Amino acid sequence: MIKLAKNVSLKKYSHFKIGGQADFFVEPKNLEELKEVLEKAKKEGMKKIFILGGGTNMLFDDKGFRGLVIRPVFNKIEASEISPDDIEVKAGSGLLVGELLNFCVEKNLSGLEWAGGLPGTLGGAVRGNAGAFKGEIKDSVIKVISFNLTNGKITERKNKECDFYYRTSIFKKKGNNALSNKELIIEVVLALKKGNGENIKNSILEKINYRHLRQPLNYPNIGSIFKNVNIEKVPQATLELSEKEIKTDPFPVVPAAFLISEAGLKGKKIGGAKISEKHPNFIINFSGRAKSSDVKKLISFVKKKIFSKFSIYLEEEVVYLKP
Template sequence: MRRHTTLKIGGPADAYIEARDTNMLVAIVQWCLAEGIPMTTVGGGSNLLVRDGGIRGVVIATRALRNLERVRDNVVVVDAGVSTGKLLSSVTKWELGGLEFLGGVPGSVGGGLVMNAGTYLGEFKDVTTSVRSLRLTDGETVTRTNEECKFVYRGSALPVDEVVLSATLTLWPRPLAEIKEVVAGLRARRKEREPKGANNAGSVFKNPEGDYAGRLIESVGLKGTRVGAAECSPAHANWFVNHGDAKAADMLALVAEAKAKVLAEHGVELVLEWKCIGED
């Protein structure tokens, strides 16, 4: 799985399938259901820590589901596998605003919806009208409204036993130059703050209410700490980076150390933003 995650960490999956379209996806799900084979869904792998034992059963990757259509003036229907970069560049060309917050956020639309990915400029919650998913329990499709998705800060109620297929987004007219300026501002700000060079999966922990995970981790002296090739980045304490051949166990040791020290010194329980999947 290290080939399919931005952290470049993770043991082998028994099988890894990129479904080209919904029909293929439904066929895979029906077959796995009939054979009793477990299924795990991944998108762009930019928020994933896959454990060293890998993943049993079939990993269903949605990154090859790539339709993107402007169906009405301000309304866009986008498949789960479309990258956030492609989505942003397309709506920019169409002079539709609302997705500027995606500037510099990697990953796919499916993962973005599950995570309610966002920045200080906004999040998926703000633009999502509905989400269509395929249930892994019976192979049926379900459509949820924005309210039913129950988007929260870096999360949603989209169930783990469903594959997100597509979403309908409602945007608004905005001149191209204005969108480009806002996105460039966000990208510049990110460039200043984010660690460069090493493999990573963005923020490790969610920010606790009224504080920053990075500030708390830095205050307990973890910046620059290494376990094997895993490091709490000297540039940003809430980014743990892989300098080459780090194991998931190394990253998890850093995660445990950060949690324990922040709890002991600040009484704050850090909550992972990364999704950890697979077996030890």
Template sequence: MHIQANYSLLKHNTFRVNIRSQYYVEINKQSDILTLRTDVKLASLPWRIVGDSSNLLYTHNFPGVTLRCTFNKIRIVKEDDENVWLSVGGGVKWHDLVEYTVNKKWWGLENLALIPGTVGAAPVQNIGAYGAEARDVITRVQTLNVYDGSHREFRNAECNFGYRTSIFKQEYINRLMVYRITLRLRKFSHGQANLSYDPLKVALQDHKKEEITPRMVFDQIVSIRQQRIPDPAVQGNAGSFFKNPVVDDNYFHTLQNDYPDIPHHKMLDGSYKIPAAWLIETCGWKGHRHGSAGVSQKHALVLVNLGGATGSELAELAQLVQEDVNHKFGIYLEPEVIIL
């Protein structure tokens, strides 16, 4: 374990914002936390848990201790004729894990390809895309308490998974570090492709279901994401900045009277989910620039660092977008990204 002072987090956030943490520590074993807590100065400061900060927007330097999990082991803990249970360290890159499972011809993660960040962040955010979510395959989440180093395991039902949220993002934020998760995946001959996302279904429509492999789905998802979302290495971003809002039946039909072509998805409870990207684009924000920050020309839901943007510039742009959408549609866009 190595404690670094006045540490730049530039390479540890996908917005590519250059801010600093007073101290930075990589945790790769349980005893590291207990060792840190014996230091009176470090123990007195606020602590923040991060992965690759692919869902965080830093707006100022952090006067505390930034902790990053680097557990990176992948192992099979159980398997039968139909399933495999995989234990994965929180420090593993999420996309690397997805590609590993695809190479094994296991079903479950292929729709979540190319999502930035680490495995440890996946249950915190309950990452999701293209008809799949992390909670669909997570069976257990192993955590370490950053106050006393104690271990606690959560079963899926105890994680309170919701739309881009979980118990780790709410009650236990910056208290429990996810250092390992267990996934239940389906073996090739006992699973099938999740084609609930229409563009994916269209892309693979010439194939019979039994001909489709996890690799084929993976390749299509990678292609779709590369077309729609800028590469964070080229234009810093966190993917979708806002959640897709949900409105009740009455308000949806009021909106539909004014905007007959409004895209929507009816939920099981009768409410309607509206694409935030459509709301933003209809307000004229797609491709708009605010200082060194901007709304992506590829996808209106993505805010980008056009080069040298500060976190404050990006946060100001987000607020301007929120205000405009709220004024035009009477809908508040809730950020998916955590602004710090």
């Protein structure tokens, strides 16, 4: 019988090291355990449920969460040969991307090298269509299997049905018919190619080293706070100013980090949180004691400044969980 733990600190599960307690917390290892958890939640009359992955993109509130946090630790992985060159990998959503990459190196599988150093779980990566170095998880997804927490239905969606786009997918959609936080991704099937293990490993290490050089990884953080800005949304004068900075990843964008830097906001502190000087699209918990309110204030400060200077509305990439 799986037990729901009570009053669990979310700080421990947050890459930011910020967050109060969740009333209930559980880590099911498979679908049977997940179903058992939902039965219990129903019996106890729990209304609010939140799905957690690696907590690498999450801002928890200092007041915690008045509900149940489900952190699926579905970690099974298996590869099957489709042709001498093509390999299909079936992986559990709770698998860390780093563990998936180790598997790829071990089995000589190529296609995910761009994800070197990408923290978090496979489920989290699929939900937000994580990407870097001109790669995105959607490029390798064949299908995604998910479980609807409301009606218990299992759905298998082919890549095209997942509505992948820049840092989003059908699993992130909010509003009418929202799947966000309703469908828990349980398994992902990926298409990879046979490659050379040594080359794959070196390519992954290259990305990890690049991240260490460019990102403030010595401090608690949750990666890029804002999405980069599609050049179609950038006024002409700012476009001219940012001409040399435009990146095509996956379409032409002005990096949010460039705008924040141009606005002179590097190093700006509120309470225990600070805009990183090393990578201005990162907010770091430099003191180790930042409050969620410090981070929220810093985020709205940046948005206001960028809007007044460039007439650009920055959109958050990170997820804030209300208590």
